[in-house]
Amino acid sequence: MSAGGQAPVRVCAAAELVDGGPGVRRAARYLDGDAVVFFIRYDGKAYGYLNRCAHVPMELDWVEGQFFESSGLYLMCATHGAIYAPDSGRCVGGPCRGARLRPVEVEERETPEGRAVFWLPDADLRSVPDDVAS
Numbered sequence: 001m002s003a004g005g006q007a008p009v010r011v012c013a014a015a016e017l018v019d020g021g022p023g024v025r026r027a028a029r030y031l032d033g034d035a036v037v038f039f040i041r042y043d044g045k046a047y048g049y050l051n052r053c054a055h056v057p058m059e060l061d062w063v064e065g066q067f068f069e070s071s072g073l074y075l076m077c078a079t080h081g082a083i084y085a086p087d088s089g090r091c092v093g094g095p096c097r098g099a100r101l102r103p104v105e106v107e108e109r110e111t112p113e114g115r116a117v118f119w120l121p122d123a124d125l126r127s128v129p130d131d132v133a134s
């Protein structure tokens with residue numbers, strides 16, 4: 001169990017997240033509102049964030065699951081082009097420079113079906129069923 005009391009949520013097979021590639025979205029509740037979290041891989045490691053720009057609280061991806069800009073080195077908000085370091089969530093360029101994406105805890109582990117990525121929900125940012133993710 002995580003600090004929020006929810007069991008870890010399986011996000012996807014580890015191989016589905018490739019460096020600089022498409023992200024995987026999951027439905028969430030942040031405080032009292034509907035939200036989406038997303039998971040990406042950067043430099044071999046999986047990371048997850050609340051899908052909410054630090055500039056204006058909008059989702060980052062206009063094209064669903066497309067979080068990286070073309071170089072694959074930064075996450076980019078499609079609305080006004082803020083760019084974020086994928087490993088820290090810190091905004092390194094654009095209108096919210098110095099602010100951060102809200103991270104979620106991510107873990108990769110072996111399962112009987114193979115290595116997988118898990119989200120460890122916390123008290124403020126919780127998992128909801130997948131069918132309301134989009």
Ligand code: FES
Pocket residue numbers: 053054055056057058077078079080081082094095
């Ligand atoms: S809403 Fe993301 S950069 Fe403005």
